[in-house]
Each structure stands twice: as structure tokens, then as C-alpha cells.
Amino acid sequence: MNVYEALLRHSERLENALIIGNGAQFPQDWQAQLKSGNSQILTWDWQTFQAYHNLDNEQRQFAMPQLQIQQLNPAQVILLWPKSKPLGISLVQLIASQTKNCLVVGANDAGGKSIGKACAHLCSNYEKIDSARRCSVWQLELESQPALNWLSMAQSFNHEQQAYLTLPGVFSHGKLDLGTRVLLEHLPAPAHGKVLDLGCGSGVIGLSLKQKQTALELTLADVDAFALRSSELNAMRMGLEAKVLASDGLQQVEGRFDYIISNPPFHQGKDTDYRFAEQLFKQAKQHLVRDGQLWIVANRHLAYEEWAQSHFAQVEILAQQQGFKIICLSQAK
Ligand SMILES: C[S@@+](CC[C@H](N)C(=O)[O-])C[C@H]1O[C@@H](n2cnc3c(N)ncnc32)[C@H](O)[C@@H]1O
Numbered sequence: 001m002n003v004y005e006a007l008l009r010h011s012e013r014l015e016n017a018l019i020i021g022n023g024a025q026f027p028q029d030w031q032a033q034l035k036s037g038n039s040q041i042l043t044w045d046w047q048t049f050q051a052y053h054n055l056d057n058e059q060r061q062f063a064m065p066q067l068q069i070q071q072l073n074p075a076q077v078i079l080l081w082p083k084s085k086p087l088g089i090s091l092v093q094l095i096a097s098q099t100k101n102c103l104v105v106g107a108n109d110a111g112g113k114s115i116g117k118a119c120a121h122l123c124s125n126y127e128k129i130d131s132a133r134r135c136s137v138w139q140l141e142l143e144s145q146p147a148l149n150w151l152s153m154a155q156s157f158n159h160e161q162q163a164y165l166t167l168p169g170v171f172s173h174g175k176l177d178l179g180t181r182v183l184l185e186h187l188p189a190p191a192h193g194k195v196l197d198l199g200c201g202s203g204v205i206g207l208s209l210k211q212k213q214t215a216l217e218l219t220l221a222d223v224d225a226f227a228l229r230s231s232e233l234n235a236m237r238m239g240l241e242a243k244v245l246a247s248d249g250l251q252q253v254e255g256r257f258d259y260i261i262s263n264p265p266f267h268q269g270k271d272t273d274y275r276f277a278e279q280l281f282k283q284a285k286q287h288l289v290r291d292g293q294l295w296i297v298a299n300r301h302l303a304y305e306e307w308a309q310s311h312f313a314q315v316e317i318l319a320q321q322q323g324f325k326i327i328c329l330s331q332a333k
């Protein structure tokens with residue numbers, strides 16, 4: 001990943017640094033550099049956290065960034081600019097509430113060139129100190145900011161008279177996704193059994209089922225710490241019990257389920273990415289009971305049911321509506 005290569009040109013800054021951000025692909029010597037410089041990574045992406053497996057446990061943290069800067073007191077804070085500009089600005093605000101300067105690096109095709117301008121209102125001074133590997137490296141001198149409360153930036157949407165909160169950066173921030181809505185209209189309402197909501201986001205799929213049938217045993221899994229916290233908060237607000245789990249696909253999931261339900265992610269950067277669904281079809285058998293079912297919603301143009309055929313004896317399209325199809329897979333081969 002180019003942002004890491006751009007940072008390696010400033011290796012003197014990588015001593016006792018706290019790096020905040022996501023990005024699971026880095027050059028070979030990157031982790032060794034962090035390890036020897038006694039630097040740390042704070043990421044809200046489970047895949048990134050796992051990729052840093054060569055670091056000691058004290059050097060890597062999977063969490064929503066909050067008060068870690070104060071607690072760790074690093075010599076240098078480095079922010080890897082996220083894809084979402086509002087999230088990037090909020091992160092700089094958070095950093096400014098706890099320290100006076102930071103380095104920010106972003107890919108030029110993800111807003112890297114205009115980081116200074118985007119954060120100008122939080123800075124007494126800002127300067128682009130490098131431009132390399134199609135990335136921009138910015139030094140920001142920060143104006144002190146009040147403490148940032150992620151909850152105050154949450155937005156809610158309603159489904160069946162229940163408000164679901166979404167923290168910044170979480171899918172369907174403040175609005176129920178159309179694909180999810182179509183899926184919810186067609187899902188069965190099982191009275192009992194184990195349900196896994198995979199890629200749970202706000203948790204709306206699993207929690208709305210559990211609200212109808214509280215005997216269901218619910219697991220909510222996602223890679224994103226903001227999504228997991230949103231799900232936890234929603235479960236708490238609804239008074240529902242659910243296991244909330246950080247997992248890359250089914251990797252960290254244990255046990256077998258009667259239902260696995262997902263609105264799968266399929267965008268990775270600019271390109272469409274089907275890996276999540278492909279892996280899910282392949283591995284679902286190990287996590288379904290014998291007559292268990294996998295339910296997914298997909299854009300109508302995605303040929304999910306064709307790939308699913310090599311892994312499931314029964315592949316049914318149960319609805320086609322508003323550009324989406326609802327697929328139920330059973331009898332895993
Ligand atoms: C299309 S959204 C669906 C969110 C929620 N279920 C809904 O319907 O509103 C896909 C979700 O999958 C999560 N995700 C992406 N890659 C993942 C992975 N490899 N493993 C688990 N979850 C993933 C994203 O963070 C996101 O919350």
C-alpha cells in the first residue's frame with residue numbers, strides 16, 4: 001500500500017509513533033520498522049489488526065479511536081487518511097483534542113491532495129511536506145479542540161418503530177439500506193434456533209429478528225469496530241442479548257447456526273469485490289446445521305446464485321424487487 005511506502009521516506013518519524021488508521025497491505029519491511037521503532041498501530045478494521053501479526057500485543061489495538069493518544073503519549077501521531085472525508089476530519093478533530101500536531105498521509109485518489117484544506121479549520125498551520133507514491137504527506141499544527149464524542153455524531157434510522165443508531169462510517173449511516181429492507185421483508189421469522197448476522201453493520205437484520213422472537217440465539221459479526229459498537233449499543237437500547245464478534249468473514253466464528261444471514265459487502269475501493277461472498281459460500285457448510293440456511297440479498301446483476309451452485313444443492317431466488325434479489329441457499333454440499 002502506497003501510504004506506507006510514502007511514510008517509509010520519513011522513517012525518523014516512525015520512532016515511538018502512534019499510527020491511526022486502516023490498511024492491511026504494507027511493504028515487507030514495514031512491520032519490522034514499527035517493531036524496532038517501538039511504534040503502535042490503532043485500527044478499527046479487523047483485517048488490518050490481523051495483518052499486523054508480527055507486532056507484540058501492546059503494539060496493536062483494534063478499537064474505535066478515543067482516548068488512546070493521551071494514554072499512550074506517543075512522540076508522533078500519524079493518521080492514515082480514511083476513504084470517508086467526514087471521518088478523516090473527525091479523526092483530526094479527535095487528535096487535536098489530545099495533542100498539538102500530527103502527520104497525515106493520504107492517497108491522492110482518496111482526497112490526499114486536499115487534506116490540508118479539509119482540515120484547515122482545525123489547524124494553526126498546515127504544510128504538505130512530501131508527495132510520493134501517488135500520496136501526499138501533511139504536517140498539521142493543531143488548534144486545541146474540545147473532546148470528541150462519537151455518539152454525538154451518530155445518526156439513526158427507523159425500522160418497525162425501532163430506532164437503529166449508526167456511528168460515523170457505518171454502512172447505512174442514518175438510513176436503512178434498500179437492499180437490507182427488501183431482505184427484511186422476505187426473511188422467515190424463526191421462533192428459535194441460532195442466527196448469525198454476518199457483516200452486521202448496525203445489527204438491524206439480526207436484532208429485528210430477535211426483537212420478534214427473543215428465544216433466538218443471536219451472533220452479530222463485522223470487521224469494523226464502529227459497526228460492532230453500533231450493534232452493541234442497539235442491542236443494549238433494545239434490551240436484547242446478542243454476542244457481538246469481530247470477524248473477517250467466518251474466520252473467527254465458532255459453532256453452527258440454523259440461519260446465516262448477510263447483506264454482503266461487494267465494494268473494495270473502486271473495484272467490485274466478490275471475495276466475501278465467494279468465501280462465505282465455500283465455508284458456510286462448516287457453520288450451518290444440517291438443514292441450516294444461508295440467506296443473502298444481492299444486486300440483481302451479481303451472479304451469486306451461479307457461484308453458490310457448486311456449494312449448495314438447493315439454490316432458490318425467493319424474490320426479485322427494486323433491483324435486488326433475495327437468495328436462500330440450503331443443503332450445503
Ligand atoms: C452491505 S453492509 C451491511 C450492513 C448491515 N448488515 C445492513 O444490512 O445494514 C456490509 C457490512 O459488512 C462488513 N464487512 C466488510 N467486509 C467484511 C468482512 N471481511 N467480514 C465481516 N464483515 C465485513 C462491513 O463493515 C459492513 O458493515
